[in-house]
Amino acid sequence: MAAISDLLQAAQRAVPRESSPTRTAANCILGIFILWWLFSTVKQYLRLRHFRGPPLAAFSKLWHLKTVWGPKAHLEFYDVVKKYGNLARVGPNDLIMEDPELVKRVLGARSTYRRADWYDAVRFHPKKNNVLSTRDEDEHAKLRAKMAAGYNGKHVQDFEKKLDNNLSNFFRLLGRYVDADQPFDFARKVQYFTLDVITDLAFGDPMGFMAEDGDMYDYIETTEKAMPSFITLTVFPWVVTKILSNPLFRSVLPSDKDIIGMGKVMGIAKKYAAERFGPDKKIQRDMLGSFIAHGMTQEEAESEILLQVFAGSDTSATTIRATILHVITNPRVLNRLLAEIDAAAPHTAQPVIADAEPAPCPTCK
Structure with a gap:
C-alpha cells in the first residue's frame, strides 16, 4: 500500500499545477477534433441507419478495408448479403447490393444515381480520368459516344x-x-x-x-x-x-x-x-x-x-x-x-x- 501511495504522490507532483498557453491551446484543438469526429461519425451513421450490416461497418471503414485486403472478400461480401439482406451496409457511406433488378436500376443508362468517389481510385494516372473513372455524367456520356x-x-x-x-x-x-x-x-x-x-x-x-x-x-x-x-x-x-x-x-x-x-x-x-x-x-x-x-x-x-x-x-x-x-x-x-x-x-x-x-x-x- 505504501508503494502505491508513493507512486500516486509522484504522479501528482509530475502534473503541473498551472497549464501553459501552449498546453491549453493543444487541449482546445484536441477537444475540437474529438467533437468534430464524434459529430461526423454520428452523422454518417444516421444517414444509412435503416440498412443492416456488420456493426463496425456503420462507424468505420476498417471492416471494409480488412475485407478487401484479404483473400476471401467475395465470400465475406456474399455472407453479408445473405445475413443482412439484398442491400447491406459495408461502410459508413457504402452499401452492397445483390438484387439484379436493383443493379440494373442503379447502373442503367438513365439512372438518377451518381457514381461514388471510389471511382476516382480506378484512374491509371492520378490526374487523368478514363471512361470507368469519370464521375461527371455529361463527360461520361461524351466519352462513351466516342x-x-x-x-x-x-x-x-x-x-x-x-x-x-x-x-x-x-x-x-x-x-x-x-x-x-x-x-x-x-x-x-x-x-x-x-x-x-x-x-x-x-x-x-x-x-x-x-x-x-x-x-x-x-x-x-x-x-x-x-x-x-x-x-x-x-x-x-x-x-x-x-x-x-x-x-x-x-x-x-x-x-x-x-x-x-x-x-x-x-x-x-x-x-x-x-x-x-x-x-x-x-x-x-x-x-x-x-x-x-x-x-x-x-x-x-x-x-x-x-x-x-x-x-x-x-x-x-x-x-x-x-x-x-x-x-x-x-x-x-x-x-x-x-x-x-x-x-x-x-x-x-x-x-x-x-x-x-x-x-x-x-x-x-
Missing part, C-alpha cells in the same frame, strides 16, 4: 478474322503441351490469350504473349502484386486525388519510362496513341482508330488504351477461367461436353467454326 462504335466492332477491320487467328494461336499453344504430355497452367495461358486478343483489336497488333509463351515485360506479375494496393485505394480514394496526384509522389508511381510492368504498358499506349496524331499520323481501322475518328484526343486515347488492356483482358480471362472451372468440376456436364466434342470432331477440320457452317454440336449453337 467509344461505342469501336467496342461493338463495327469499325474494326477483320474483327472476326483477328479473333479466329488468336484462337488458332491459343489452341496451338495448348497443343504443344498436350503433344509433349507436359502439365501447364491453363489459367495463365488464358490470360496470354485475352491480352493478345484485346491488343490486336485495340491497336492492330497482338502484344505477343502467346508467341512468347511468357509474361511480356512482367506485366501480369507486377499487376497481380499491385492488386491489393489498388483495391485498397477504392476504400480510400482520396489517396489518389489528394496525395498521389502531388508531383512529390510521381517517383513511386508507374512511369511510361519503365521497362517492365504497368509502366511499360503505359509507354506502349503512349507510343501507339502518338502514332495516330500529328502530320504523319497513321490511320487504321481498329478500336483506337475508331475512338479517334469519333473525336477522342491523344491524352484520352492513352488513358483508354490502358483501360482496354487492363480491364478488357482480365475480365475476359476471369470469365473463361470460371466457366472452365465449373465445367470440369461437374462430371455430368463435363462428360456431356466431351461426348459432343468427340462426335463433332470428324465433321470439322478447323478448331474455329465459321458462322456460316452448321453447328456440329448442341453446345456450339
